[in-house]
Amino acid sequence: MKVIVNIQLKNGVLDPQGKAVHHALSSLKFDEVNDVRIGKQIILDIAESDKAKAHERVTIMCDELLANTVIEDYTIEFPAC
């Protein structure tokens, strides 16, 4: 089963990469952009067919390794395939 983990800096934690990209977009005259936040996406392929169980396991993976919960939030998605 495929599982997608999206990781982002928490709201209120300054995202310097997002800020730099926002600045670059502004200099390209994309003035409609209000804010840019950059995160990362981790795509897992796991040997588990039960969604609830997979969710539980991936949550542990996120808390232990994939995200640093001091500064990052994460979401877990199951893409339709």
Added chain:
Amino acid sequence: MLVAVAVFPGTNCEIDTKYAFEKLGQEVVLVFHKEEKLPEGTDLVVLPGGFSYGDYLRSAAIAKFSPIMKAVIDFANQGGKVLGICNGFQMLVEARLLPGAMKRNENVHFISQFHHLKVIANDNTFLQKCSVGELLNVPIAHGEGSFYIDEAGLKELYANHQVLLTYTNEKGDVQNPNGSVDSIAGICNHAKNVFGLMPHPERAIEKILGSDDGVKMLEGFLN
């Protein structure tokens, strides 16, 4: 004194660190990350700078699960002295031996230059040979050195004299190179046996290389 310097894949400051402590007359052993035990009689563990595991995922995120880190965490929890320099500091926050977290530098650039630091607290082993308010000139070299901690955590750090060093200019005024909260360059844990800093004292031990201000920092561990 026996100093154990941990070496991970991608570590690149272990030889400088060994050289620095040997110059101070200490015995130094390099310990590979696959080792499960520290050498018998270890007095100080140093987690040196570099890019452990390519800094993949986050700086030091993977190093904290190395076999040797389990031994280091046990050693620290039993009161053993641990010093994390640069990538080593990142390991200590990732392993939650120190509070807070490390972010990309605010200007998104890798910064490699000499920088002045101000001593904020010296009632600890590490900086006991320095005086409060003293300025030290020490190299920094990092891309993810922006120290983050929430307000409550910051208050606690100050209340217990855990903020050790801040970034300043040569006059001692705040000059923040990377966006760290309160310009913090180094901290210690509540029990004051675990120390972390982004600057490299081991690269400032000879005047011919620009500064020997690192000597009195590292000397703090000697007795």
